[in-house]
Amino acid sequence: MKASAEEPVLLAELKPGQPQQSDWKSSCETWSVAFSPDGAWFAWSQGHCIVKLIPWPLEEAELDCKTLDRKSHGSKAEARSRGGAKEKTLECGQIVWGLAFSSWPAADAADLDGTCALGLSCLILATGLNDGQIKVWEVQTGHLLFSLLGHQDVVRDLSFAPNGSLILVSASRDKTLRVWDLSRDGRQVQVLAGHVQWVYCCSISPDCSMLCSAAGEKSALLWSMRSYTLIRRLEGHQSSVVSCDFSPDSALLVTASYDACVIMWDPYTGEQLRTLRHVPLHSVLDYSSDVHTSSLRSVCFSPEGLYLATVADDRLLRIWALELRSPVAFAPMTNGLCCMYFPHGGFIATGTRDGHVQFWTAPRVLSSLKHLCRKALRTFLTTYQVLALPIPRKLKEFLTYRTF
16 A cells, blocks of 8 residues: 555535524534445534434535535425435434444334335434433434433443444443443443543444443543453553544554544554654644643544544644554644544545534545455454464564554
8 A cells, every 4th residue: 555645635514504593502513423334324413403414425516615504494304305315404402422323224124113115224323412312313214213211421422333233332421331222122231331431432343343432531441242341451541532443354443542642452462553643733833832732532444444534633634544653644624523434435524613514535545455355354363363373473463463
């Protein structure tokens, strides 16, 4: 893989319209953005208790005009239609902090009271709310399917098991994670306690074997998704860990912290493989007055697993190539809170404190045959299984991401 130095280009910026009624409980931040796994929908928590569901790709006019105000008048489903998909406005009644998509398998679609076409799989969206509720919606119709109750405080993040099992994990300011099974009418399966601060983030590995959680603590916790027990604490950060993500082959885990560092881990061994330090770019800015200027907000892997995107308080979106310890591209963005790659690559969505969402170009890379082979093998081999193979040491180092 050749690292690209092309800077991200802003393709479009969506801005919420002014809500008709301003409630003191509301806030305008875009705490979360999400693409559906098939890339057909984009969800945007645009502040003021509203989630926008937008068919993807955006219309050409929207991409050309760069910015677009989206008025929020409370309608459940708006008229704009593309190929049968209509933009939706979900009135959640509470500030929306977390978003997560999942498909609902066709075999179970009949359980949804006719909201899905018979024999077809559905797409659902879970929303984590300020009052501890989790509301789950059917995307095509905008119907509310479940209200999951159990958390005692803000539901900050959500993660569905990628295998379509309808297992949902929620992270909350009540210092717990909860596991829900939507195939069993949203039954609460497990409560995971171990954090002593607010839980900011949760991420299920693509192979569905592990769960990582990050709280206002210097360590991240790694859990087994099979037994729902703690595997290990990942200790190495100097301040609160606020974001985490697994690589597409589950062989790597990254954590981002207020200490301005991203640490890349081997989740199987707990070993720190690399530290990516966020250093100021512009000498004209006085960073000495505030030690939190480079505090990280969000980190995510690219779909092919060769890049990372990070959003920090120093008003920059950075793109990192895995084999390098410095960014390969930067883009200026103000008040960034979250970032997410488009599932098929080429774009990054970012959310801001102003309730805006921005779409940026991302490096498109043709993976080397070596990396494709590594990714295929690591999808089903743990680090320990690789190390046990009768192969040369250098090959083991490559397959376990010790070398690139």
